[in-house]
Amino acid sequence: xxxxxxxxxxxxxxxxxxxxxxxxxxxxxxxxxxxxxxxxxxxxxxxxxxxxxxxxxxxxxxxxxxxxxxxxxxxxxxxxxxxxxxxxxxxxxxxxxxxxxxxxxxxxxxxxxxxxxxxxxxxxxxxxxxxxxxxxxxxxxxxxxxxxxxxxxxxxxxxxxxxxxxxxxxxxxxxxxxxxxxxxxxxxxxxxxxxxxxxxxxxxxxxxxxxxxxxxxxxxxxxxxxxxxxxxxxxxxxxxxxxxxxxxxxxxxxxxxxxxxxxxxxxxxxxxxxxxxxxxxxxxxxxxxxxxxxxxxxxxxxxxxxxxxxxxxxxxxxxxxxxxxxxxxxxxxxxxxxxxxxxxxxxxxxxxxxxxxxxxxxxxxxxxxxxxxxxxxxxxxxxxxxxxxxxx
Numbered sequence: 266x267x268x269x270x271x272x273x274x275x276x277x278x279x280x281x282x283x284x285x286x287x288x289x290x291x292x293x294x295x296x297x298x299x300x301x302x303x304x305x306x307x308x309x310x311x312x313x314x315x316x317x318x319x320x321x322x323x324x325x326x327x328x329x330x331x332x333x334x335x336x337x338x339x340x341x342x343x344x345x346x347x348x349x350x351x352x353x354x355x356x357x358x359x360x361x362x363x364x365x366x367x368x369x370x371x372x373x374x375x376x377x378x379x380x381x382x383x384x385x386x387x388x389x390x391x392x393x394x395x396x397x398x399x400x401x402x403x404x405x406x407x408x409x410x411x412x413x414x415x416x417x418x419x420x421x422x423x424x425x426x427x428x429x430x431x432x433x434x435x436x437x438x439x440x441x442x443x444x445x446x447x448x449x450x451x452x453x454x455x456x457x458x459x460x461x462x463x464x465x466x467x468x469x470x471x472x473x474x475x476x477x478x479x480x481x482x483x484x485x486x487x488x489x490x491x492x493x494x495x496x497x498x499x500x501x502x503x504x505x506x507x508x509x510x511x512x513x514x515x516x517x518x519x520x521x522x523x524x525x526x527x528x529x530x531x532x533x534x535x536x537x538x539x540x541x542x543x544x545x546x547x548x549x550x551x552x553x554x555x556x557x558x559x560x561x562x563x564x565x566x567x568x569x570x571x572x573x574x575x576x577x578x579x580x581x582x583x584x585x586x587x588x589x590x591x592x593x594x595x596x597x598x599x600x601x602x603x604x605x606x607x608x609x610x611x612x613x614x615x616x617x618x619x620x621x622x623x624x625x626x627x628x629x630x631x632x633x634x635x636x637x638x639x640x641x642x643x644x645x646x647x648x649x650x651x652x653x654x655x656x657x
Contacts, residue, residue, distance in 0.1 A: 268652065269309045269360035269376065271351065274367060276314040279548050281572050282367045282383060285419075285443045287320065289366065292645040294322050309358055311351055329354055340398045347371045348405060362652050365413070370405035372412050379651055380413040381441070384569025385426045390481060392523065407431055415651055417441040419570040420591035441647045442594075444639040445572060446548065449579040453553050461553035465543055467511065472615065473558035473582070475513035475546070476573035481566045483587075483605050484512060484525045490562075490611035492534045497612075507539070508559055508619070515545040555580040559625065560618055563587075564605040571595045575639060578632030583625045585614050597638075599631035 272290060277283040293308070305325075310316070312330045331354065333345040348370040355363050356375040363373045365380040372378075387393040387403045394400045410416060410431060416438045418424040424440050427433040462469070474487045491510045498504070518526040531540050546554060555561060561577035567590045574595045577584050586592045588602035596602070601618060604610040618624055 266305070266362070266653070267307045267309065267358065267360050269311060269355045269358060269363040271347075271363075271365045271367075271369070271371065272310040272316070273313050273346070275310075275312065275316050275320075278317065279545075281570070284446050284548075284572065285381070285383075286366050287317070288444065288446060288641050289645055289648070290316075290320065290322070291447075292641040293649075294326065296645060296649065309360060311354065313346065329358070340402050344370060344402060344405065364648065364652075365409075368406050368410055370402065370409050372409050377415075377652070378413045379415045379417065379648070380410060381417045381419065382410060382423055382427060382569075383419050384423055384567075385430055386481070386567065386569070388430050389426065389567060395523070413437075415439070417648070417651070419443055420594050422591035422594065423569045439647070439651065441644055442639055443570060443572070443644055444641045445576050445579055445636075447641075448549060449552050449555075449576045450636075451552070453556050453580075458553055458556070461550050462557060464550075465546075465554070467541070467554075467557065469557040470559045471509045471511040471541075471557070472619075473511050473513070473554065473561045473577075474563065475551075475554070475561075476563055476565070478512075478514040478516065478525045478527055480523055480525055482525075483564045483566050484514070484527055485530060486564050486605060486608045486611055487512075487562050488527065488530055488534065488536065488540065489608040490615060491540070492536060493609055493612045494616060495536075495539065510536075510540045511543060511554075511558070512540065513543040513546045513551075513554060516542065551576065552580055555582045558582050560585060560615070562611070562615060563592075564603050564611050565590070565592065566605045568592055574600065575636060579636040581629040581633050583618060583628035584632060585611070585618060597635055599628065599635035601628065 272286050274282040274286045278287055308326045310328050312328055313332055315330055333342055333350055335342045335345060351371055352373055355373055360376045362377045365371050368382045394403055418427060418438055418440050421440055424438050427438055428435055474484055476482055478484050512527055516528055517524050527542060531537060555577045560583045563573055563586045565587055569591060571592045574584055574586050584600040585603055586596055586600050587605040601614050603614045
């Protein structure tokens with residue numbers, strides 16, 4: 266059996282899809298098949314760049330690295346690679362099954378096609394389709410989703426969106442929850458803890474917001490909630506007890522209105538003394554950043570899954586998140602919920618958690634317990650069973 270995999274996002278390890286791609290490949294390389302008939306499975310990974318050097322793969326894994334002549338990394342190249350060059354190479358290689366690890370315009374007619382769909386954000390937030398190329402790409406992607414033989418959704422919320430927004434037959438969809446990168450499951454050493462805190466000039470006990478500065482992730486709601494708390498509690502005791510707000514995420518004000526200009530908003534609200542902007546933080550440093558936060562506040566307006574919530578829970582950090590989209594699926598009863606459209610409600614929940622140490626400890630324990638529910642083993646096994654139940 267020959268199985269092809271679009272592993273293109275392995276070149277972007279700091280994205281959610283990149284994490285899913287790399288961790289799936291790592292786990293897949295460890296799986297041992299039980300059926301003698303299927304012992305000789307060959308995997309072909311389709312890539313735009315080579316894999317990270319630390320990802321060692323067995324001999325039955327091959328790589329196909331190729332790019333279109335159009336070298337600029339934009340939608341023109343992306344469409345050319347996903348829609349034309351990739352299906353052509355899959356057919357040439359004689360794959361029996363092909364796995365797309367994200368929603369894209371790829372249509373495979375020469376093999377059984379399984380597509381993993383993370384979200385339908387452009388369909389739910391039309392402002393993401395702010396030019397003709399993006400609209401064209403989304404149209405091609407939705408057509409390809411329709412034509413896939415099997416669809417996996419990363420949450421029940423995404424499954425419902427596929428049914429409600431695109432009219433996909435529910436029998437064609439199965440839910441397959443991803444997990445977080447293994448580094449979030451490891452205990453942060455005291456040496457690394459001190460090193461990272463020193464690097465970012467942080468003291469433990471801050472309020473953390475992160476996961477990106479896209480407008481839908483609602484960093485603005487967190488900043489306004491923080492300002493509301495300061496203004497409503499002006500006595501010196503409260504202000505002296507109020508932890509700093511730390512925000513991680515690449516600052517790209519040129520992409521407004523899709524991205525929050527956090528720096529500008531902080532200046533407008535006179536919060537420069539109280540808020541730290543870390544800009545982009547490499548993933549290897551994020552477990553420490555989570556671990557040292559008194560809480561992680563993530564009132565996103567929509568998520569297909571919500572990896573940052575699971576990352577924080579894995580490190581035992583109490584979490585406040587939205588009671589919308591897929592986030593309750595991730596947090597269950599291990600987090601506190603807020604209304605993402607109401608910054609005063611966000612503020613109330615922050616204050617409630619801030620001064621209740623017992624609640625912080627309870628959420629820390631529950632978060633770690635809840636995080637164990639998610640597993641790359643289960644994720645990978647489910648994909649292999651969809652391909653052929655005889656594999657495992």
